C-alpha cells in the first residue's frame with residue numbers, strides 16, 4: 001500500500017468495505033498527505049477528539065480514501081496551553097474548513113494554516129468554550145454575542161457586494177452567501193455556513209449506542225438512510241457483528257430508493273430554476289408517487305429509522321416486491337420521456353450547458369466528490385470502488401461525465417436514476433432469504449468502528465468510539481464539506497441569476513456540514 | 516413543444532382534496548370557534564407564508580416542498596410561499612432553533628406585519644425533538660418567538676402541514 005513508506009501499524013476495522021486505522025507520529029501525519037495525493041487518493045474527513053482519560057491528551061484524525069480502502073490516521077496531541085497539529089490544507093484544501101471547525105469545537109489549532117477564522121462558532125458561545133472537551137456537558141448556555149464575520153473583500157472599479165442569507169428566498173436551509181459582482185457577473189462568492197449547528201456531535205455523547213442511528217439519521221434528513229447505515233456499519237464494525245445477507249440487500253434497496261427520490265426532486269427543481277415549471281410539476285409528481293410507496297411499504301416517506309443496528313426494521317414480501325418492480329418500470333418510462341423533453345428543449349439546454357462548470361482538473365485539485373465529482377470526471381463511487389455485497393453481485397455501474405457543468409450533473413443524475421431503478425428491480429428479484437434483523441447481543445464496552453456509505457450526494461463517513469458502554473466520540477462527515485468550496489468556484493464568471501440553478505445542481509447539505 | 520403538451524394532457528390534474536384542520540395542535544389560547552365556512556372564506560383570499568429553517572435537518576423542508584407538488588397543489592388553495600417576511604401573513608419555522616439562527620429568526624418575525632401567525636413545524640419545532648436544548652440549540656420555536664400552532668411529526672407529512680396551516684388560520688380572526 002502507498003502508505004507503507006510511512007511505516008505505521010495499521011489495525012483493520014471489520015466491515016463490508018476495507019477500512020484501516022493507525023495511530024501516527026507528527027512526522028507520519030505530515031508525510032501522509034503527499035503520499036496519499038501521489039497515488040490519486042483523496043481526503044475524506046478531518047476531525048478532532050478529546051482522548052484525555054483514555055490514552056493521553058487530544059487527537060486529530062484524518063480519513064483518506066485510497067484504492068485499497070479507507071485509511072484513518074490519528075495523531076495524538078499533548079495537552080498544552082495551545083494544542084496544535086500540522087496543517088494538511090496545503091495539500092488537501094478541503095481540510096481548511098474542517099480544521100477551522102475542529103478549532104471551534106475542541107480548541108485544536110492547525111499550525112500555520114492560512115485561514116484561522118472561526119467556522120461553526122458565530123458568537124453564540126464564547127471563544128474559550130470548546131464544546132467537545134470532556135469538562136463540558138454540552139448543556140451550558142451563554143448570552144449570545146454575535147460576531148461579524150470578516151469576509152474577504154474584492155476591491156475594484158464597479159465592484160459591489162450582494163449579501164444573501166442566512167434566511168434564503170425559498171424553502172431551503174439557511175446559510176450566508178456574499179457575492180462580489182460587476183454588473184451581472186460574479187467575480188467571487190464567499191460562503192459563511194454553520195447556522196444550523198445544533199451540537200449533534202456533543203449530543204452523541206449523551207446518546208445510548210443502540211439509539212445512535214436515530215440521531216445519525218437526522219444529521220441530514222434527505223440522506224437519512226445513508227447516515228443511519230453508516231452509523232450502524234460503524235457500530236457493527238466495532239462489535240464485530242455480521243448482519244444477514246437479506247439485511248445487506250435491503251439496506252442497499254433503501255439507499256437506492258433514497259437516491260432516486262433526491263434526484264427526482266432536484267431534476268424538477270432544476271427545470272423550474274431554468275424557467276420550465278412543467279419540469280417541476282412532472283418530476284415532483286413522480287417523487288410524490290415514489291414517497292407514497294415508501295410510506296406504504298416501509299412506513300416512512302423518507303425511510304427514517306428503517307436501518308437499525310443488526311439489519312433493517314422492515315422487510316419486503318413478494319406482493320410488495322412486485323409493486324415496487326412495477327413502479328420502477330413506470331417511473332423509468334416517465335423519466336425517459338422527461339429526459340427527452342429536457343434534451344430537446346433549447347431554452348433549458350441553453351441555461352444548462354457550460355453553466356457552473358468545474359473542470360476535471362480543478363475537481364481533482366480541490367477534492368470534488370460524489371455525484372458532482374462524477375460529473376467532473378472524478379470516477380469514485382463506493383458502490384463500485386470496492387468489491388462488496390450486494391453491489392458486486394448486482395454489477396452496479398458508475399455514471400460519469402467530463403464537462404462538469406449543470407448539464408453534466410443533470411445527465412449523471414438521470415443516469416443514476418436508471419441504474420438505481422435497475423438495482424432495485426434486481427434486488428427485489430434476487431433478495432436472499434433469511435431474517436432482515438438480528439438484534440445485536442451485548443456490545444463491547446470499549447471499541448472503535450467506522451461506517452462508510454455512498455449517499456446520493458457522495459460518501460458519508462461515521463466514526464464511532466465507545467467507552468465504558470457509552471459513546472465517547474461519534475463523528476459524522478458529509479460530502480458537502482468538500483463540495484461547498486467548489487460551488488464558490490463553479491459560480492465565478494457566471495451571472496447572478498444562474499446562481500440558483502448552479503446551486504441546485506449540486507444541492508449541498510447545510511445541516512450535514514453544520515452538525 | 517407537442518411532447519410537453521402530450522405529457523401534460525396525459526397526466527391530467529392530479530390535485531387531491533385538502534384536509535380538515537386539527538384543533539388539538541393549537542398552542543395559543545383558543546379564540547371563539549370559527550365556523551368552517553368562515554375558515555374557507557379566509558382561505559378564499561390568499562395566504563402568504565414565509566418559511567424559516569431555524570436549524571432543521573432538512574427533512575421538514577422536504578415535506579414543505581412537497582406541498583407545492585401537483586397532488587397537494589397548495590397554490591391552488593390560495594396559499595403561497597413568499598420571499599419577504601414583509602409580505603407574509605404566516606411564519607412557518609422548522610427545526611430546533613439553533614443559537615446561530617436566533618437573531619435571523621427574531622428579525623424575520625419582527626419584519627412581519629400583523630397578525631404574525633406562527634406555525635412551528637415538526638417534532639423539533641414543537642419540542643426541540645431529538646436535539647433539545649444545548650450550548651448550540653435553544654430547543655423549541657416557542658422558546659424564541661410566540662407560536663400559535665405546533666405540528667408534530669418527524670417530518671410531518673404534507674397533509675398534516677396543510678391541516679396545521681388551516682388550524683392556525685382558524686385560531687385567529
Ligand code: SF4
Nearest residue numbers: 571574637638639669
Ligand atoms: S422534526 Fe424530524 S424531519 Fe423535522 S427537522 Fe426535526 S429531525 Fe428533521
